[in-house]
Amino acid sequence: MLAKLLSSLFGRAPQGGRGAAVEERVPALLAPRATPDNPLTRSKVGLAGLAFLACMMLVCLVSLPFALLPGKSGVARYNEGTTAAAKLPPMWARASVDQAQRLDALVAEETIARIARERGVEVGELLRARGASGGGRAVREGTGETPVPPELQRALREVERHWPRWLLGTDALGRSLLWRVLAGGGISLAVGLLAASVSVTIGTLYGAIAGMAGGRVDGVMMRVVDVLYGLPYVLLVVLLAVASDALVSEFVSRQKARQAMVREQARELVLRSNADAQAGGAGLAGRAGLAGRAEVDAFLQAFPSERTRLEERARAELPARDLSPSTRALLDLSTLLVAIGGMSWLTMSRVVRGQVMSLRAQPFMEAARALGLSRGRIFVRHLLPNLAGTITVYATLTVPQAILQESFLSFLGIGVKPPLASWGNLAADGLGEINPYQSHWWLPVFPCVLLSLTLLALNFTGEALREALDPKRARRGV
Amino acid sequence: MRLLTIDNLTVSFPLGAGRRSVAAEGVSACVQSKRTLAIVGESGSGKSVTALAAMGLLPRAARVDGGSIVLHREAGGTDVDLLRESERSLRAVRGREIAMIFQEPMTSLNPVLSIFEQLEESLVLHGGQAMRARSARRERIESVLREVGMERALGAGMGRLHDYPHQFSGGMRQRIMIAMALLGEPRVLLADEPTTALDVTVQAQVLGLLRSIREARGLGVVLITHDLGVVRAHADDVCVMYAGRVVEAGLAASVFARPTHPYTRALLACVPTLRGEARERLATVRELLEDGGEERWRLAGVGAESGTEPLAWWPWRKAPGNATPRRVEVGEGHWVLAE
Numbered sequence: 001m002l003a004k005l006l007s008s009l010f011g012r013a014p015q016g017g018r019g020a021a022v023e024e025r026v027p028a029l030l031a032p033r034a035t036p037d038n039p040l041t042r043s044k045v046g047l048a049g050l051a052f053l054a055c056m057m058l059v060c061l062v063s064l065p066f067a068l069l070p071g072k073s074g075v076a077r078y079n080e081g082t083t084a085a086a087k088l089p090p091m092w093a094r095a096s097v098d099q100a101q102r103l104d105a106l107v108a109e110e111t112i113a114r115i116a117r118e119r120g121v122e123v124g125e126l127l128r129a130r131g132a133s134g135g136g137r138a139v140r141e142g143t144g145e146t147p148v149p150p151e152l153q154r155a156l157r158e159v160e161r162h163w164p165r166w167l168l169g170t171d172a173l174g175r176s177l178l179w180r181v182l183a184g185g186g187i188s189l190a191v192g193l194l195a196a197s198v199s200v201t202i203g204t205l206y207g208a209i210a211g212m213a214g215g216r217v218d219g220v221m222m223r224v225v226d227v228l229y230g231l232p233y234v235l236l237v238v239l240l241a242v243a244s245d246a247l248v249s250e251f252v253s254r255q256k257a258r259q260a261m262v263r264e265q266a267r268e269l270v271l272r273s274n275a276d277a278q279a280g281g282a283g284l285a286g287r288a289g290l291a292g293r294a295e296v297d298a299f300l301q302a303f304p305s306e307r308t309r310l311e312e313r314a315r316a317e318l319p320a321r322d323l324s325p326s327t328r329a330l331l332d333l334s335t336l337l338v339a340i341g342g343m344s345w346l347t348m349s350r351v352v353r354g355q356v357m358s359l360r361a362q363p364f365m366e367a368a369r370a371l372g373l374s375r376g377r378i379f380v381r382h383l384l385p386n387l388a389g390t391i392t393v394y395a396t397l398t399v400p401q402a403i404l405q406e407s408f409l410s411f412l413g414i415g416v417k418p419p420l421a422s423w424g425n426l427a428a429d430g431l432g433e434i435n436p437y438q439s440h441w442w443l444p445v446f447p448c449v450l451l452s453l454t455l456l457a458l459n460f461t462g463e464a465l466r467e468a469l470d471p472k473r474a475r476r477g478v
Numbered sequence: 479m480r481l482l483t484i485d486n487l488t489v490s491f492p493l494g495a496g497r498r499s500v501a502a503e504g505v506s507a508c509v510q511s512k513r514t515l516a517i518v519g520e521s522g523s524g525k526s527v528t529a530l531a532a533m534g535l536l537p538r539a540a541r542v543d544g545g546s547i548v549l550h551r552e553a554g555g556t557d558v559d560l561l562r563e564s565e566r567s568l569r570a571v572r573g574r575e576i577a578m579i580f581q582e583p584m585t586s587l588n589p590v591l592s593i594f595e596q597l598e599e600s601l602v603l604h605g606g607q608a609m610r611a612r613s614a615r616r617e618r619i620e621s622v623l624r625e626v627g628m629e630r631a632l633g634a635g636m637g638r639l640h641d642y643p644h645q646f647s648g649g650m651r652q653r654i655m656i657a658m659a660l661l662g663e664p665r666v667l668l669a670d671e672p673t674t675a676l677d678v679t680v681q682a683q684v685l686g687l688l689r690s691i692r693e694a695r696g697l698g699v700v701l702i703t704h705d706l707g708v709v710r711a712h713a714d715d716v717c718v719m720y721a722g723r724v725v726e727a728g729l730a731a732s733v734f735a736r737p738t739h740p741y742t743r744a745l746l747a748c749v750p751t752l753r754g755e756a757r758e759r760l761a762t763v764r765e766l767l768e769d770g771g772e773e774r775w776r777l778a779g780v781g782a783e784s785g786t787e788p789l790a791w792w793p794w795r796k797a798p799g800n801a802t803p804r805r806v807e808v809g810e811g812h813w814v815l816a817e
Binding site for chain 1: 535662
């Protein structure tokens with residue numbers, strides 16, 4: 001299928017031969033063979049969507065190493081910033097009075113001293129003007145109460161040129177929104193695509209098996225889907241996420257493993273003392289070879305020193321795994337994938353099963369069997385190509401769904417954990433910044449715009465792919 | 479030479495509540511090389527069930543209650559009873575030794591694969607080592623397509639090999655189906671109403687093609703049809719089926735010259751002819767069978783030596799002897815089912 005797409009992309013190009021003044025009329029039987037059109041260019045919007053998506057992915061992918069690499073201060077770029085630079089607008093937008101004031105304050109003292117020297121202004125005067133109520137702006141624009149000498153105005157404008165610049169502004173912690181949006185885009189797209197592929201794989205296999213098997217197997221498999229459908233979806237996603245999260249944190253801290261080790265060793269001690277006591281005539285519990293839960297608990301409570309000794313030993317033997325933050329983030333992301341992918345295959349499996357059922361009744365399936373094809377081969381060669389259109393469309397619809405779900409889970413604090421950005425949690429954070437008093441509009445707008453453009457592009461792409469994959473939709477230009 | 483012998487085949491379907499519907503009962507037939515066996519009968523007479531049983535493609539609910547379908551191999555090979563083979567070994571038989579052509583060329587080809595991809599499949603499956611190379615497969619496919627007369631239709635240099643089924647006409651698609659069946663080099667070709675969906679001109683072409691391929695390759699052809707005109711023109715042997723039983727069988731010439739079973743006669747009588755007097759409307763099989771009472775069912779001139787002329791077997795007649803029908807010889811290799 002891919003080879004077909006590629007060959008059509010680089011092979012024959014559609015030919016437009018319209019516009020001749022006198023039409024030549026050819027009997028249909030003698031008409032020259034029409035050249036097939038390029039399946040990829042059948043849908044213009046789809047092409048636009050695909051192009052946008054490709055650009056978006058490329059930008060996110062290329063920028064990801066830069067966003068994750070440490071910047072000047074040794075922290076990853078997406079996480080680098082000072083509170084002094086909090087909530088500053090994009091550099092091309094107009095800064096409000098207090099924002100300008102804070103921007104002025106971010107210019108280094110040496111720079112100011114140099115400017116003062118060059119412009120022939122007193123440093124103290126310049127600093128005062130910068131720090132005055134209304135900021136340097138009032139002075140600059142001459143809107144202050146006292147007239148400002150022109151050289152001071154020029155000096156202040158010079159200072160403005162040295163303002164730190166953020167293309168998309170900064171967030172509440174003074175981090176560059178550009179880097180956060182780029183890093184978040186990469187994560188959102190990756191999560192969306194991976195979760196969708198998980199759901200497509202599970203859904204297709206499950207639905208196809210149910211559809212091919214039919215009868216009782218199909219009934220049972222589909223009732224399972226019905227039951228899962230009946231349960232509150234969000235609850236299940238959250239449960240899945242929490243469960244896999246717990247597994248991950250146990251994997252990291254190994255707390256339970258340590259506890260088990262302590263208890264095991266305590267049990268051995270109890271057993272040994274029991275055996276000794278029996279040999280001597282009296283025991284802690286009087287039974288050899290047996291040490292129940294209660295006895296172990298009692299032992300641990302009775303001998304705190306022994307307990308700390310055992311715990312220290314366990315700590316030495318089973319230290320908490322030292323995971324780098326990036327590994328930890330990766331584990332968190334896979335948790336998210338399991339949760340989203342693990343629940344969104346339901347619709348997919350139903351759709352695929354329905355398709356398989358109707359395809360199974362088609363004569364060409366019987367013809368394939370009559371050729372001697374095995375079930376597996378029929379599935380791969382005949383069923384999957386027929387399902388390709390449906391699967392692509394649903395997959396492209398699942399990607400935005402997964403991205404939205406990821407943002408929802410991130411909002412709940414289960415998904416992408418705070419220092420790491422995703423479009424979802426950026427939008428969620430930004431939403432609180434819209435208020436009638438002072439709107440930091442850039443915070444929600446950029447992630448939201450990018451998110452919705454991407455979702456739109458995904459839908460267009462899905463449509464285009466369906467057109468491209470269906471040979472019957474070929475438009476034949478001569 | 480015998481290729482396939484169907485003996486006493488009985489197939490039934492469950493009706494629920496412990497009852498079974500018998501789709502074929504005691505069906506016997508024999509396919510020989512370079513000969514066409516026509517199985518004739520109306521819908522539900524058991525024609526297709528017989529063919530599907532030979533392919534091992536019966537629906538899951540169906541059950542074979544008895545009989546055998548023996549595939550005779552050439553010298554050196556062992557004969558096998560297809561009804562007792564595993565699914566795995568049946569897969570090796572399908573396509574390679576027995577191939578099938580279906581009724582609907584429109585829907586029997588996969589709409590999303592190009593015809594080349596579909597033809598190739600048969601070669602990948604049955605071609606063995608020699609067909610590993612794509613160029614070898616292409617060469618084979620082109621030669622078989624030429625054999626089925628697709629050369630012109632596929633354009634210069636077989637340019638249309640990579641077109642999709644919907645871009646071909648019905649007759650072309652049926653030719654492609656035949657080519658697909660031939661690629662496995664089968665010895666028996668089951669054609670289940672291969673021309674029903676085609677118009678008469680194309681029908682004649684396709685049947686002529688089947689005949690020439692049969693001669694060239696020494697195939698045995700089973701032609702399942704309800705078109706008596708087709709049978710008369712193309713079949714060597716005929717089995718007339720009704721209600722799951724073969725009611726009359728024999729050489730085509732003999733059966734058409736001397737149709738003995740009332741059902742066969744009724745079938746022939748309701749075919750419109752170009753000769754003879756014009757009738758207002760053709761009689762239906764039912765009318766023809768209900769007229770004339772008991773006498774109509776007497777097999778005149780048969781079994782005269784024993785003194786009594788037997789009655790032809792008929793499933794709906796409540797007669798004591800109805801349960802165990804027997805074959806009565808009418809002529810050379812031509813028999814009819816009697817009570």
